[in-house]
Amino acid sequence: MPAHAEDKAISMGTMNWEDLTPISAITKKVLEDAGYTVKLTNFSEWGIAYAALTKGDAQILISQIDFIAQDYWNRNKNRLEKLSAVSHGLHDFIAVPSYVTIDSIEQLNGVADKFDSKIIGIEPGAGLMRETADVISKYGLKLHLVEGSTAAMTAALQSAIERKEWIAVTLWEPSWMAQKFDLKQLKDPKDIFPPPQTYFWVAQKGFAESHPHAREIIASVFVPVADITAINAAVKDGKTMDQAIEDWIKAHADLIKRWENIKKD
Missing domain, CATH: 3.40.190.10 (Periplasmic binding protein-like II)
Structure with a gap:
């Protein structure tokens, strides 16, 4: 044409x-x-x-x-x-504040009590939540994935950082949170999260x-x-x-x- x-x-x-x-x-x-x-x-x-x-x-x-x-x-x-x-x-991952002294998903079980045995998630049904549930299953994690909302997860993350507490959250890139907060992405040696x-x-x-x-x-x-x-x-x-x-x-x-x-x- x-x-x-x-x-x-x-x-x-x-x-x-x-x-x-x-x-x-x-x-x-x-x-x-x-x-x-x-x-x-x-x-x-x-x-x-x-x-x-x-x-x-x-x-x-x-x-x-x-x-x-x-x-x-x-x-x-x-x-x-x-x-x-x-x-x-675009990729999804589990993130922790930079002061947390682990670097891999495989290390979570050994310090589960420091995270109150929880990974703070977002809205149920989100692709990120399905992927994280799969990660928990395939790594045999003893931590529970907490459903909620992006806003609630963000508030919990900010509060924990202000108090220098340990927290693990579901996160994605691109996200302003990765720029706003000093975080690190936990390594995924089994490559369960999509590339x-x-x-x-x-x-x-x-x-x-x-x-x-x-x-x-x-x-x-x-x-x-x-x-x-x-x-x-x-x-x-x-x-x-x-x-x-x-x-x-x-x-x-x-x-x-x-x-x-x-x-x-």
Whole structure:
């Protein structure tokens, strides 16, 4: 299809998460500056997001298809296509404050009492919680995984650090907590946690062919995990998400311009 005939309206899907929100907003900005009209929809869970993508309610979707949304991708991939990688490095782990004198998951049982035999988790049903439960089982840990919320886990972590108490929490990167608190990731010698994951833009099959220039622009965008972490740290320090993203865009104006002005086919 000639470039001049390309549809300039694009419907974009995302999840309202601290890692996906910056990626989606930055990609949306680049496309809009290049002349596209972008409708951004936040979905509440992967099943709804992938249903919208396959039905055409969204044309492109940001997704971690290696592990987090692997089942949904595999179920629908014959009707979808992978456009490009837009970030890399998402991974889950168990973290402890840096003053805690162990370095590996294998050492947890020997000091379980110091952690009150608990690993403080987040919302039940989260992929991180499923992975951590698997870790507990395969390492034979005597610690109990405590369900709760991200906010409750964060409060418990901050309180323990202020008191120099031992605490073990479920955590992920990118997260502002990894930047805000002096933490260390416990080694996982059995490699039970999934390896670092890549964030992809995926689309309805045929999108790249019908939107060749948009596809080239999307493929040019790459946001490092460290930058996502910094954006969310700025939000935690008082900025709105919109302001933190806008500041990142201003600080990377030359890079943004190169993405926007990628040569048309």
